[in-house]
Amino acid sequence: MSEPLVVVDGLRKVYRSGPKEVVALREVSFQAFPGELIAIRGRSGSGKTTxxxxxxGLDRPDAGRVVVAGEEVTAMSEDALLALRRDTVGFVFQSFGLIPVLSAAENVGVPMRLARTPVEEREKRVRMLLALVGLEQHVNQRPYELSGGQRQRVAIARSLANRPRLLIADEPTGQLDSQTGRQIMQLIRALVRSEGVTALVATHDPSLITLADRVLEISDGVVQEAALLQDS
Known part of the structure; x- marks a missing residue:
């Protein structure tokens, strides 16, 4: 078996508001391997986003450690975390996070501009990624000219711009209808296979769980592996 890409060991996170404490994560441990799509399932507020x-590397735990691609994320400096998020981890969010004044192609190219990728190489990869997500005919359209599903496809293409080894998607289908949501999840699964990335996808939609290789159930900050439901 290959080495795990992600190692989560004894992760604990507590939020405090005055005398009140909310334990968001309780000694969470698991591993994720290259080319694996893991669904993280749980109700709203269960700790998925945390x-x-x-x-x-968007937040730090109170205890425990996270290792991604052999690097201990929980021990990194802020500069190292910026490099991690630029080069190793791609993010997809429920709200798409696209820049309204930029075209689809320009949005996808933003991470490569930040990484100072040469123009010719950047433009070639932008075209390839938009074709990969089925948007080769929409390169010049701005987000407001695209449907919700198309905008999420642009966001997924952007997340892959710098060839990340880990894709993190937080409720990527939350603003989409069920059919479009399933298409987006199928796209993520296809990209995991074709690009060889590892994907962690948080969702509360049971119809999407069957597309995962494994399912982690989170409840009140506790994570355990759940049985994978069969597609009907």
Missing amino acids: LLNQIG
């Missing part, structure tokens, strides 16, 4: 934020 967990993904710790893994992607």
Whole structure:
């Protein structure tokens, strides 16, 4: 078996508001391997987003550690975390996060501009990624000219711009109808296979769980592996 790309070990996160404490993560441990699509399932407020934020270096835990691609995320400096998020981890959010004044192609190209990728190489990869997500005919359209599903496809293409090894998607189908949501999840699964990335996808939609290789159930900050439901 290959080495895990992601190692989460004893992760704990507590939010405090005055005397009140909310334990968001309780000693969470698991591993994710290259080319694996893992669905993280749980109701709203169960800790899914908190967990993904710790893994992607957007927040720090109170205890425990996260290792991504052999690097201990929880021990990184802010500069190292910026490099991690630029080069190793791609993010897809429920709200799409596209820049309204930029075209689809320009949005996809933003991470490569930040990484100072040469123009010719950048433009070639932008075209390839938009074709990969089925938007080769929409390169010049701005987000307001695209449907919700198309905007999420642009966001997915952008997340792959710098060839990340880990894709983190937080409720990527939350603003989409069920049919479009399933198409987006199928696209993520296809990209995991074709690009060889590892994907962690938080969702509360049971119809999408069957597209995952494994399912992690999170409830009150506790994570355990759940049985994978069969597609009907």
